[in-house]
Amino acid sequence: xxxxxxxxxxxxxxxxxxxxxxxxxxxxxxxxxxxxxxxxxxxxxxxxxxxxxxxxxxxxxxxxxxxxxxxxxxxxxxxxxxxxxxxxxxxxxxxxxxxxxxxxxxxxxxxxxxxxxxxxxxxxxxxxxxxxxxxxxxxxxxxxxxxxxxxxxxxxxxxxxxxxxxxxxxxxxxxxxxxxxxxxxxxxxxxxxxxxxxxxxxxxxxxxxxxxxxxxxxxxxxxxxxxxxxxxxxxxxxxxxxxxxxxxxxxxxxxxxxxxxxxxxxxxxxxxxxxxxxxxxxxxxxxxxxxxxxxxxxxxxxxxxxxxxxxxxxxxxxxxxxxxxxxxxxxxxxxxxxxxxxxxxxxxxxxxxxxxxxxxxxxxxxxxxxxxxxxxxxxxxxxxxxxxxxxxxxxxxxxxxxxxxx
Amino acid sequence: xxxxxxxxxxxxxxxxxxxxxxxxxxxxxxxxxxxxxxxxxxxxxxxxxxxxxxxxxxxxxxxxxxxxxxxxxxxxxxxxxxxxxxxxxxxxxxxxxxxxxxxxxxxxxxxxxxxxxxxxxxxxxxxxxxxxxxxxxxxxxxxxxxxxxxxxxxxxxxxxxxxxxxxxxxxxxxxxxxxxxxxxxxxxxxxxxxxxxxxxxxxxxxxxxxxxxxxxxxxxxxxxxxxxxxx
Numbered sequence: 330x331x332x333x334x335x336x337x338x339x340x341x342x343x344x345x346x347x348x349x350x351x352x353x354x355x356x357x358x359x360x361x362x363x364x365x366x367x368x369x370x371x372x373x374x375x376x377x378x379x380x381x382x383x384x385x386x387x388x389x390x391x392x393x394x395x396x397x398x399x400x401x402x403x404x405x406x407x408x409x410x411x412x413x414x415x416x417x418x419x420x421x422x423x424x425x426x427x428x429x430x431x432x433x434x435x436x437x438x439x440x441x442x443x444x445x446x447x448x449x450x451x452x453x454x455x456x457x458x459x460x461x462x463x464x465x466x467x468x469x470x471x472x473x474x475x476x477x478x479x480x481x482x483x484x485x486x487x488x489x490x491x492x493x494x495x496x497x498x499x500x501x502x503x504x505x506x507x508x509x510x511x512x513x514x515x516x517x518x519x520x521x522x523x524x525x526x527x528x529x530x531x532x533x534x535x536x537x538x539x540x541x542x543x544x545x546x547x548x549x550x551x552x553x554x555x556x557x558x559x560x561x562x563x564x565x566x567x568x569x570x571x572x573x574x575x576x577x578x579x580x581x582x583x584x585x586x587x588x589x590x591x592x593x594x595x596x597x598x599x600x601x602x603x604x605x606x607x608x609x610x611x612x613x614x615x616x617x618x619x620x621x622x623x624x625x626x627x628x629x630x631x632x633x634x635x636x637x638x639x640x641x642x643x644x645x646x647x648x649x650x651x652x653x654x655x656x657x658x659x660x661x662x663x664x665x666x667x668x669x670x671x672x673x674x675x676x677x678x679x680x681x682x683x684x685x686x687x688x689x690x691x692x693x694x695x696x697x698x699x700x701x702x703x704x705x706x707x708x709x710x711x712x713x714x715x716x717x718x719x720x721x722x723x724x725x726x727x728x729x730x731x732x733x734x735x
Numbered sequence: 736x737x738x739x740x741x742x743x744x745x746x747x748x749x750x751x752x753x754x755x756x757x758x759x760x761x762x763x764x765x766x767x768x769x770x771x772x773x774x775x776x777x778x779x780x781x782x783x784x785x786x787x788x789x790x791x792x793x794x795x796x797x798x799x800x801x802x803x804x805x806x807x808x809x810x811x812x813x814x815x816x817x818x819x820x821x822x823x824x825x826x827x828x829x830x831x832x833x834x835x836x837x838x839x840x841x842x843x844x845x846x847x848x849x850x851x852x853x854x855x856x857x858x859x860x861x862x863x864x865x866x867x868x869x870x871x872x873x874x875x876x877x878x879x880x881x882x883x884x885x886x887x888x889x890x891x892x893x894x895x896x897x898x899x900x901x902x903x904x905x906x907x908x909x910x911x912x913x914x915x916x917x918x919x920x921x922x923x924x925x926x927x928x929x930x931x932x933x934x935x936x937x938x939x940x941x942x943x944x945x946x947x948x949x950x951x952x953x954x955x956x957x958x959x960x961x962x963x964x965x966x
Contacts, residue, residue: 337844340837341830348832348874640828643789644842644890645817647810729789 330649338650342657345630353626354662360622361666361713366673368615368705369697373678374686375604377696381685382597385530385692387589392425392456392559393568394575395592396584404428404554405584415558418574420566423455426555428544434483434537435509436499439491443483445510445537447544447552456561459526459533466504466524473540477508477520480534481527496535510537516547529692558584612705616712623662623716627655631724638724639732652718652725659717666713667706674702736930737763737786737898742795744781744953755781756792757953763898766928768921770935770944777950779934780902786932787820787900788812800897817845821891821899825906827883829875829890835862836871839889846894854893861889865919881912888919892929899923901933905940917943 346354398405415424428447450469454460460468485498511517545552562571568588575586678695685694744756756778771779784790797804829838843854862868865885905913923929949957
C-alpha cells in the first residue's frame, strides 16, 4: 500500500463525509462526542470527589502529617516541648495542636451540643485555611478571650423556621451576639461571636473554635496536652520526609505519626476503590456503545455502497484502497467526535469549577488531567478504528460480481 | 491482441446447470470496434466480464498480448484492469460524492507511473475531448444521463487503456444522447486506434461497429462485419 493509494483512499473518505449525508455525519460525531463525555465525566467526577475530600481532609483535619496520641493514651502530653521540637525541624512550616471539649451552646430558646476546639490562631493559620473562609466577622486573634468563631450551618438562618431546618442550629446567630457555652466539666461562660465561617467540610462547619488561652480557663490550668497535632510541610518537602524526621527526632515516642497518604489509604481508600470499579464499568459501556454505533454506521454505509464498491474494484481500485476509504472515514469521525467530546468535557469542567456539586459533607468538581483526556481519546480512537475497519475489510473482500449485482 | 479459446462459464442454480458461455473461441485485433450482440441471456455481458477480468471462467483461456490471464493473482488482475483496461457501464457508475474532474482522475491517480500534474493534464484533455470541461467541478447528480455517460467514458479513457469495454452504455439513454455517446466511441476508436469491445442489443448500433459477433445460448452464432460474415 503506497502513498498514492492512501491519498486516493483519503480523498474518497473526505469527499464521502463532505458530500454524503450531512445529518448522518453530524449525528455520528455527536454520538462519539457524547460517548467520550460519558467515558470521562463519571470518572472525573469521582476523581473530583476524591480530590475534594482529600483536599478538605488535608486543609481541615490532618494537614500533611498528623500526630495522634499513642495507642491507649487519650492525649499527646508534654505538648510545649513537643511543639518546640517539631517547629525546629527542617522541612516543617508549622505544627498546630488542637484540643476539643464537648459543650452545650445556648442562644435564646435554642440548645445545641457542639464540640469546641481550642487552637492557637497564629499556628492554625499556617496549617489550615479556615481563616480564609470567614463569611461574617473575623478570625480569632492570638490573645482573644471570651470570643468564639462558629460554623455557618451551626449559626443557622433566622429566616428558616426550626422545623424546616436541614440540621439543628442556633437559629440565626450573628456576629457580636452573645452565646452561653456549658462545658462538660460544668464550666459555663458567655462568649461573643467574633466570626462565622463556612468551609464546606462538615466536621469543621459543625464545630466552634476558641483560643488556647480560653480553653485553659475552661480547664482551670495550663494545657500541656492536645488531642492531636497537625504538621504542615514547607514547599519542596515530602510528607514522608517529615514523618521520617519526626520519628528520628523521637516524636514517635510521644504520639503516633501518620502522613496524609497513610490516613487516606485507611479512610477514603475503600471509597476510591469503589469509584474505580464504577469508572471501569462506565468506561467499558461507553467503549462498547461507540464500537457498536460505529460498526453499524460503517456497515450501513458499506451495504448501501456495495455496487459502488464493485464498480471501483472493476475499474482497478485495489481492495486495500476501498478498505482504507472506510477506515479513514471512521478515523475522521472518531477524531472529530473526540474533539467534540473534549470540548464538551472542558466546558462542563469550567462550569463545575464555578458551580461545584455541594453536599453537607463535601463539595466536588470535575477533576480532569491531560493524561485522562489522552488515555480516553486513545481508547475511543482504537475502538472506533476497530469498529470501522471490520465491516470495511469484509466488504472490500467481496467478489466483484456479487458486489456489482447488489 | 486478444485470443479467447474454448471459453466456458457454467453456473449452478440448485441442480440446474446454466451454460452462460459454452465454448467461445474468438480473436480480437488491435484497433477493432467489436460489437457483441444477441438476445437477453445469450451470454453477452458474461463474455464481456470474462474478457474484462471481472469474473472467472469455468474453463478456457484468455490470452492478451501473449499473457495468459488465468494465471494472474487477485492483485495482478486489479493492476491489469487499472493499467490495461477501461470500462463503461450501462448505469454510468460514477462516484456520487466526487466531482466530474475527480471521477475522471480517479484511475489515473492510482497509477504509479503518473505524477499529479500528469493526472490533472490527462483528465483535463479527455474532458475537453468529450466536451464537458466546463462541467468539471459539478457532481454527477447535476448532470444529465448522457453527460454522466460521457464522464464515465472519460474516466475509462483517462489511462489510455489498451482495451475499452462498454456494457450496453446507451441502455439508459434516449436515441439522441445514445448517438452522442456512440459518436464519441467512434471518434476515440478512429482517432486513437482504440480497441473497443461493446455489448449492445440495439440493432441500430451496428453501424458503429467494425465487426459484430452474435451470441445465442452462450455460443457465437455469427461473426463478421455488420453480420455479413457467418461463423
